[in-house]
Amino acid sequence: MKAYADKKGAVHIIGVDGREQTIDPKKWQAGAGYESVIVAPDGKTVGWLADRLLSPLEGSTNYSYPVALELDVWRDGRVIRKFSPSAYVIQNWIFLKDGEEVAFHTAPPHGQEFFNCTLFDVGTGKQLAQWELDRKDYVVPDWAKGLLVDADLPTPDEFEKLYPPSSAPNKATAKSQQNRP
Numbered sequence: 683m684k685a686y687a688d689k690k691g692a693v694h695i696i697g698v699d700g701r702e703q704t705i706d707p708k709k710w711q712a713g714a715g716y717e718s719v720i721v722a723p724d725g726k727t728v729g730w731l732a733d734r735l736l737s738p739l740e741g742s743t744n745y746s747y748p749v750a751l752e753l754d755v756w757r758d759g760r761v762i763r764k765f766s767p768s769a770y771v772i773q774n775w776i777f778l779k780d781g782e783e784v785a786f787h788t789a790p791p792h793g794q795e796f797f798n799c800t801l802f803d804v805g806t807g808k809q810l811a812q813w814e815l816d817r818k819d820y821v822v823p824d825w826a827k828g829l830l831v832d833a834d835l836p837t838p839d840e841f842e843k844l845y846p847p848s849s850a851p852n853k854a855t856a857k858s859q860q861n862r863p
Contacts (some may be wrong), residue, residue: 683697683725683728683811684696685699685720685725687718687730690733691707691711691714691716691717692704692706692707692716693716693719693728693730693848695728698725704807705754707732708732710734711733711734711735713732713733713815714733714748716731716732717730717748717769717808718730718774718778719732720775722780722781723777724727724781724782726757726781727754727755727804728756728757729775730753730756731750731752731753731775732751732752732753732754733748733749733750734748734749749791750772751766752764752765753766753784753786755784755804756826762766763807765784765786765807767788767800768774770788770791770798771789771790772787772788773786773787773789774786774787774829775787776828778801778828783804783810783825784802785795785802785826785828786799787799787830788800788823797814797815797851798812798814799813799814799823799825799826799830800812800813811823811825
């Protein structure tokens with residue numbers, strides 16, 4: 683099986699028998715299309731990102747640009763599952779376990795780098811895991827490593843500079859401040 687997105691943003695899936703199925707962009711995509719088409723290792727599952735064109739007002743820029751708001755998974759002649767992030771946009775995605783699972787990395791469309799990854803079961807649509815780079819969880823789980831191969835993860839020292847510890851008083855400092863004259 684082969685699959686690709688054409689210049690107009692439509693997905694083309696060509697089966698082993700040579701028959702082709704075309705999925706055209708939807709009206710909600712506002713002139714954007716599909717991208718990042720991948721055939722799963724099982725050879726029968728295909729996925730792609732559905733982009734929407736942000737207006738200059740929506741994107742806080744003076745030009746329009748596409749952002750990925752949905753991951754579609756196709757099998758047996760139809761889209762079987764659609765995954766949307768709860769916030770931000772999908773930066774990249776991968777199949778895992780021969781197409782039985784998908785994971786994606788989300789972040790703001792532009793600005794500071796953000797590391798948030800989510801893993802889903804394709805069959806049920808259930809979220810299996812989520813990981814976000816923070817002080818408590820600096821170690822990237824195995825399932826998320828393929829999403830971050832091109833990312834420059836900050837070192838723990840760099841992370842401290844980017845996200846300094848909160849200066850909000852805790853119980854101990856609040857109590858000592860109360861006892862001051």
